[in-house]
Amino acid sequence: MHIRPEAAERHTLSIIVDNESGILARIAGLFSARGYNIESLTVADITEDEAVSRITIVTKGSPAVIEQIIAQLDRLVPVHRVTDLTALGPYVERELALVKVAGSGDHRIEALRLAEVYRARVVDATISSFVFEVTGGTEKIDKFLELMREVGLVEVARTGVAAIARGRDAGQ
Template identity: 80%
Template sequence: MHILETVSERHTLSVIVDNESGVLARIAGMFSARGYNIESLTVADISEDDAVSRITIVTTGTPAVIEQVVAQLDRLVPVHRVTDLTVLGDHVERELALVKVAGTGENRIEALRLAEVFRANVVDTTIGSFVFEVTGASTKIDRFIALMREVGLVEVARTGIVAIARGREAA
C-alpha cells in the first residue's frame, strides 16, 4: 500500500436525487452506518416542477473510501447521479454565513471596517449589535469569524457549502 492511499482528502460530492421524503435520511444513514463523516451538507430543489433536488456533501477520506462512498450513493434508489466535483476538476464552491457581533465604540467601528474589507453586508443593526452576511470560500468565512471574535462575536449561522462544476457541461 502506498502512503498516498492512506492520506485523507477533502471531497465535494454533488448528488442529484428525487425530491421526496426520506431521501436525505437514507443518505445520511448510509454515511453514519459506515462511519463516514459529513463535514458540510446542503440540499435544495433544482427543478421547475419540484421533482429533483441537489445535495452537496463535503466529506473526507482516503481515495478508496471516497470511491466507496460514491459507489454506495450511486446505488441508492432515488439517486439519479453522483459526481465527485473534486475529481472532476475545476468547480466553484461558496458558503454563506450570518455573523452577529455586539460592541460599542472602537470595537463597533473596527467590526464595520473589517466587514468592508471582507465585503460583508450589514443585514441587521441595533444600537449595540450588527448581523453581517458574508459569502465566499469557507476559508474566507473562517478568517472573518476569527477576526470578529476579537471585536465581539456573539453567534454564527452557516449554510454549508454549495458547489457547481465550471464550464458548459453539467456535473
C-alpha cells in the same frame, strides 16, 4: 519499511436525486453507518416541478474511502447521479453566513472595518450589535469568523456549501 496511510482529502460531492420523502435520511444514514463524517450538507430542488433535488455534501476521506462513498451512493434507488466535483476539475463553491457581533467603541469600528475588507454586508444593526452577511469560499468565511471572535462574535448561522462544476458541459 513503514507504510504511510493515505491522507484524508476534502471532497465536494453533488448528488442528483428524486425529491422524495426519506432520501436525505437514507443518505445521512449511509454516512453515519460507516463512520464517515459530513462537514457540510445542503439540499434544494432544482427542477421547476420540484421532482429532482441536488444534495451537496462536503466530506473528508482517503481516495479509497471517497470511491467507496460514491459507489454506495450510486446504488441507492432514487439517486440519478453522483459527481465528485473535487475530482472532476474546476468548480465554483460558495457559502453564506450570518454573523452577529456585539460591541461598542473601538470594537464596533474594527468590526465595521473588517466587514468592509471581507465585503460583508450589514443586514441588521442596533446600538450595541451588527448582523453581517458574508458570502464566499469556506476558507474566507472561516477567516472572517476568526477575526470577528476578537471583536465580539456572538452567534453564527451558516448555510453550508453550494457548489457547481465550471464550464458549459461540465457534470452536474
